[in-house]
Amino acid sequence: SQQGEEDPQALSIQEGENATMNCSYKTSINNLQWYRQNSGRGLVHLILIRSNEREKHSGRLRVTLDTSKKSSSLLITASRAADTASYFCATDAGGAGGTSYGKLTFGQGTILTVHP
Amino acid sequence: SQTIHQWPATLVQPVGSPLSLECTVEGTSNPNLYWYRQAAGRGLQLLFYSVGIGQISSEVPQNLSASRPQDRQFILSSKKLLLSDSGFYLCASQPYYGYTFGSGTRLTVV
Numbered sequence: 001s002q003q004g005e006e007d008p009q010a011l012s013i014q015e016g017e018n019a020t021m022n023c024s025y026k027t028s029i030n031n032l033q034w035y036r037q038n039s040g041r042g043l044v045h046l047i048l049i050r051s052n053e054r055e056k057h058s059g060r061l062r063v064t065l066d067t068s069k070k071s072s073s074l075l076i077t078a079s080r081a082a083d084t085a086s087y088f089c090a091t092d093a094g095g096a097g098g099t100s101y102g103k104l105t106f107g108q109g110t111i112l113t114v115h116p
Numbered sequence: 117s118q119t120i121h122q123w124p125a126t127l128v129q130p131v132g133s134p135l136s137l138e139c140t141v142e143g144t145s146n147p148n149l150y151w152y153r154q155a156a157g158r159g160l161q162l163l164f165y166s167v168g169i170g171q172i173s174s175e176v177p178q179n180l181s182a183s184r185p186q187d188r189q190f191i192l193s194s195k196k197l198l199l200s201d202s203g204f205y206l207c208a209s210q211p212y213y214g215y216t217f218g219s220g221t222r223l224t225v226v
Contacts, residue, residue, distance in 0.1 A: 031213065033213075033214060033215075035215075035217075040204075040220075040222070041219055041220065042120075042122075042206055042217035042218050042219045042220050043160075043206070043208075043215070043217045044217070045214040045215055045216065048213055048214050088159070088160070090160075092213075101148055101165055101167050101173075102148045102150075102165075102210045102213075102215075103150070103162055103165055103175075104150075104162070104215065105162070106152075106159050106160040107159060108158045108159040109158055109159060
């Protein structure tokens with residue numbers, strides 16, 4: 001079954017508004033990562049939050065992690081048309097001795113459209 | 117910083133034909149390497165990963181195979197393509213935390 005599930009599947013907002021995307025997962029994790037994908041391109045790493053962290057910021061991005069609820073959120077503040085893309089969360093289950101080998105399980109993604 | 121070169125960008129192949137997709141990494145050494153497939157612009161499915169030369173692990177049974185003949189080269193192959201092999205194939209590298217992805221190959225099997 002899919003580890004990461006994003007919500008909503010699609011989000012449409014106006015430029016300047018904030019965009020919030022949520023991700024839920026099922027098993028214990030070592031870290032959770034968010035990626036962005038422009039149409040037909042490769043994914044770009046945005047931010048990583050470790051299981052012992054609760055919040056992290058990077059520019060206009062804010063990520064929270066609630067391990068008790070097995071959920072994370074990505075907030076993009078003051079959105080721009082250039083933020084239009086698909087956003088994916090991905091979980092690294094870790095494991096003893098790093099036995100996950102860095103394998104990530106990706107969610108289905110949220111398609112964000114920011115209208116100028 | 118590392119760069120992933122992946123080619124070709126698009127490929128149309130007939131059913132039953134062979135496949136070879138190549139991925140090379142620059143700017144790092146001894147990375148973990150991964151092949152993912154993405155269907156219809158949605159979630160990514162891990163196909164293979166490699167932690168070193170000649171070391172390949174398969175995540176799902178399928179018509180594909182992978183090889184890592186050099187530290188920074190990762191190849192995805194098939195002897196006979198199926199229609200169901202169509203999709204967007206992405207190579208990724210992870211030296212520490214956070215993946216760097218290639219630009220992907222869109223494969224259409226006809």
